Amino acid sequence: MSETLKLAMDLVSRKSVTPEDAGCQALMIQRLAAIGFQIEKLRFEDVDNFWARRGTQAPLIAFAGHTDVVPSGPASDWKYPPFEPSLEDDVLYGRGAADMKGSLAAMVVACEAFVRNHPEHPGSIGFLITSDEEGPSINGTVKVVDVLEKRNEKIDYCLVGEPSSTEQIGDVVKNGRRGSLNGKLTVQGVQGHVAYPHLAKNPVHLAAPALAALCQQSWDEGNAFFPPTTFQISNIHSGTGATNVIPGDLEVLLNFRYSTESTQQQLQSRVHEILDKYDLDYQIDWTLSGQPFLTASGELVSAVQTAVKKVKGYEATLSTAGGTSDGRFIAPTGAQVVELGPLNATIHKVNECVNINDLDSLSRMYEIMLGELLLPPQKQN
Numbered sequence: 001m002s003e004t005l006k007l008a009m010d011l012v013s014r015k016s017v018t019p020e021d022a023g024c025q026a027l028m029i030q031r032l033a034a035i036g037f038q039i040e041k042l043r044f045e046d047v048d049n050f051w052a053r054r055g056t057q058a059p060l061i062a063f064a065g066h067t068d069v070v071p072s073g074p075a076s077d078w079k080y081p082p083f084e085p086s087l088e089d090d091v092l093y094g095r096g097a098a099d100m101k102g103s104l105a106a107m108v109v110a111c112e113a114f115v116r117n118h119p120e121h122p123g124s125i126g127f128l129i130t131s132d133e134e135g136p137s138i139n140g141t142v143k144v145v146d147v148l149e150k151r152n153e154k155i156d157y158c159l160v161g162e163p164s165s166t167e168q169i170g171d172v173v174k175n176g177r178r179g180s181l182n183g184k185l186t187v188q189g190v191q192g193h194v195a196y197p198h199l200a201k202n203p204v205h206l207a208a209p210a211l212a213a214l215c216q217q218s219w220d221e222g223n224a225f226f227p228p229t230t231f232q233i234s235n236i237h238s239g240t241g242a243t244n245v246i247p248g249d250l251e252v253l254l255n256f257r258y259s260t261e262s263t264q265q266q267l268q269s270r271v272h273e274i275l276d277k278y279d280l281d282y283q284i285d286w287t288l289s290g291q292p293f294l295t296a297s298g299e300l301v302s303a304v305q306t307a308v309k310k311v312k313g314y315e316a317t318l319s320t321a322g323g324t325s326d327g328r329f330i331a332p333t334g335a336q337v338v339e340l341g342p343l344n345a346t347i348h349k350v351n352e353c354v355n356i357n358d359l360d361s362l363s364r365m366y367e368i369m370l371g372e373l374l375l376p377p378q379k380q381n
Contacts, residue, residue, distance in 0.1 A: 003112070004359045005092065007031070007105035009085040012094035016067050019139070021048040021131035024067035024101070031108050032127060035115045042147060047132040047139035051148070054115070055124030059156035061373055062126035062335075063107040063366070064141065064326055066133030069096040070348050077350045090356050097354040099347040103161025104129070106359055110366035123374045126155065133326050137289075141326040145333060155335040157300040157373060159366065160327045163344035164319075169358040170308035170365060174339035175301055176225060176294035176320040177328060181256040181264055181286065183271065188281040191248035203250035204238050210278040211252065214271065219262055225294055226259030226320050229267070257323075260292045290328030293337060294320065300336040303372035307365040308340075310381070316340075340365065 007027070016022035025048055029039050037052040048067075053060070072082035072095045080086035082095040092102070111125060132140030148155070164174045187207045192200025211233065219229035235253035239245065256267050268286055275282055295301055301318070308316040322344075327337040342362065346352045371380045 002360050004105050004109045004363045005356050008102045011101035012085040012096050015083045017071050018068035018134040019047045019132050021067050025050055042144055044139035044143050049130045049144050052127040060124040061157045062128050062155045063159050064128045065100050065104050065161040066130050068131040068134045070134050079351050091353045092356050093353045095352055097352050098163045098342045100161050102354045102359050103341040106363035110363045114367050114370045121374050142329040145329050158330045158335045158337045160339040161341045162325045162339045163341040163347050164339045165343045169361050170312050170316055172319050173304055173316045175318045177324055178257045179292035180289035180324045183254045184285045185252040186283045187250040192246045194244050194246055200246040202246045207250050210275050213274050222259045229258040229262050231256055290324045293331030295336045298336050300338055303369045304338050304340055306372055307368035310368055311361050311364050
């Protein structure tokens, strides 16, 4: 059994349902401290985080990830108990196997191998690990980044271990993510009896044309790296549940996944312009989950693509598709950020799993990436 698989199984066996860490970070810290990393534990409210660094010089390459996982749901729905890592046909089953304890194990083992082979390596290697990625993400990576920025500790390159692959390990590398903007729209009406509509104002009827107009908008055309911005209504609630009462208000939850062709301010302004055309009595509260970011080219993208090519023999495709990640908190610091991790087909699902050979391949990719960025050409693998 490989070192990567052993560590992955140890991590999966800990029931670290967000925001719990359940001892996962202690396992990682023990291994990293043993190879010369300086450890800084950073707890904010109920969230465990740590920052680890080996070296004091630039460039600083950081691995970023999370030890928390989403709930498993009923254990009876699983092929194997979700927090009892199980092997079958070269596949590791368990909650977090792909998202993202397999990546965490691969990162640690890659660093152990790299340090063993290059104990006096130039530059620095860091780990930014949180237990608040699957939850609200307010006491995790964003606060650790704030600590680093306040003392001018700059990350040059960041590899986030989110499960980016689709069909084969390393076939897709995420070199950016769309922004995510949420809105909570409340439209006021006047409650009344359905038999006397002239004595009431139905907010559903009033808002329907405006919502239709929002759904029909083309927000931008995207660009070479991002698809066009999308708008989705995720929730609508109105009424008391009774069939004879006109509701007094309407609540709508909406979301933008937006490209670098639009800004938060532009999207918000256009929504208000549309709503104002329909003379609604409304309020809308906006919450920004993350700005879009892009690492179009550069040393990190090149190093990761080289690593995939050396290990698997094929070219990795660059993509910005999918949801948000903690990379959105790191990219604004000026760091180059990419995501490379296991296949994402089973994440957040019953019977989440990862191929054990993929874990070893991933660890080797991470190790090669370190060499590409830190070592002179003659010493690279």
